Amino acid sequence: MSLRLLLVDDDVLVRSGLRVILESEPDLTVVGDAGTGREALDAAARTDPDVVLMDVRMPDMDGIAATAELVARDPRRPRVLVLTTFEDDDYLFRSLQAGASGFALKRSDPDELVDAIRVVARGTSLVLPDLTRRLIASHAPSRARGAAALPELTGREADVLRLVAGGLSNAEIAGRMHLSRETVKTHVSGVLLKLGARDRTQAVIAAYESGFMTA
C-alpha cells in the first residue's frame, strides 16, 4: 500500500522536480499538487493524501495558514511536512506550532527527503539536522534560568571562562594568566565543548544564564 502525497508549491518547476524524484520511489504516489494554500485545501479534500509537502511562501494563503487549517479539520489525517528553501527559524517555529509534523529544507538530499516523508507518514514528527541544532541554540539561553549548574569544568577552564566572560581576547587572557595563546585556546576549546557552545559568545551567555557570573 503506497503513500499518497500532495505537493504544494507556487513554483511549477519545483512541483515537477519533486514529482519526478518522488515517483521514482515505488512506495510513493503523488496524487495531486497545488500552487497556493487555498488550492491546497481543495486538493487535500479531494485527494485525501497521507502526507502534504507544503511550501511556506505562497500567494493567496501561505503554507503556515494552510497547515493550520488542514490540522484543524483533522489533526491526524493528512500529515504536513513543511518544505522551504530558507533556513528561516521563524517559519520553523510557526510551522510546527501550526501543527506541521516536520520541517525540511528543499536543498536536502532526495534520500533524506524520502526518509522524512516515510517517517512523517508513520505519525512521527521530525526536524532535519541543521534545523534541530538551530532550534536548540535559540532555546539554550532561557534554559538554565536559576538552576542547572555548568558541567564539571577544570580549575583552569573556569578561570579562563571568567576572563572570556570579562570580554578579554585569547591574547589578553594569555597575558593576564602568564600563559601562551595556545594554552588559552586549549582551555577555551574545553569550555566550549563542555558547555555545548559554538563560540565564546555562546559560552558567555551560558555563563550568565547558569549563574556562573553571579556566584
Place this chain on the structure above:
Amino acid sequence: MSLRLLLVDDDVLVRSGLRVILESEPDLTVVGDAGTGREALDAAARTDPDVVLMDVRMPDMDGIAATAELVARDPRRPRVLVLTTFEDDDYLFRSLQAGASGFALKRSDPDELVDAIRVVARGTSLVLPDLTRRLIASHAPSRARGAAALPELTGREADVLRLVAGGLSNAEIAGRMHLSRETVKTHVSGVLLKLGARDRTQAVIAAYESGFMTA
C-alpha cells in the same frame, strides 16, 4: 547490510528487553551493551556501532557526557539516540546540545523506536512527537518590545542585539529577520560602536550587565 547497535543503560533488564525487541528486526544487530557512560565509550571503540542507544541517568559518567565525548571523537560515526523514561526537558536540550542525533522515550512503541533508529542511522536528526511540541512551547517569544534599556540604540539595533545575545551568528540573524548578512553587520557595527564594545562578546556582556536581557 545490517545496522550495528550499542545499548547503554545501567539497568540490565532494560538492556535485555531492548535486545529482544531489536534483534527481532532483521536489519538490526546488537553488537554490544554497557552499563555506564565510561563503559559505553570503551564498547563504542571496540564494536564501532552505527547507532548508540544511550540512557541519560547512569552512574560513572552520565549519558550526556558520554554523548559529548563520542561526538567529540567523531561527529558522524556513531550516531547517538538518547533514550529515557523521563519527559525531562532539560535532558532533552542538554542531550541534543551534546550532539545527540535524536531523543526518544523508553515508553514509545517498539515500532516507533525501530523507526527512529533507522532514521538516525541515516544521519537525520529527530525528536519524537511529544518532545518536539515541548521544545517549541518552551521557545517562548523573545519578541517583547519596549522597556529599552540601552536607549541610544535604534529599533533595529536593539532587535539585532537581542539575537546576538541569543548566541546567533550574523547569518542566522539575517535568516530570522529576513535581511541580508550585510545589513545585519551594519546593525551589529552600530551596536558595537554605541556600546563601546570591541566585538559581539563584549556587546553581550554589556547587554547582560545593563539589564537589557532581563527587562
Place this chain on the structure above:
DNA sequence: CTCCTCCTCCCCCGCGCGGGGGACCCGGTT
C-alpha cells in the same frame, strides 16, 4: 525644498577564532 536619520545592500581586507592534528611534563591510579 533640503537635511538628516534610519534602514537596506554591496565590495574588499586583515585578523582573531575555533578545529584538526601532535607533543611533553607531572601526579595520581591501577
Place this chain on the structure above:
DNA sequence: AACCGGGTCCCCCGCGCGGGGGAGGAGGAG
C-alpha cells in the same frame, strides 16, 4: 610498570567577524 587526566605549548587551516569604503530609498524636521 603502564596508564590517564590536567596543564602547557606548537603547527596548519578555514571561516566568520569587524572595519573600511560606498550607495540608494523612505520618512520626518527644518
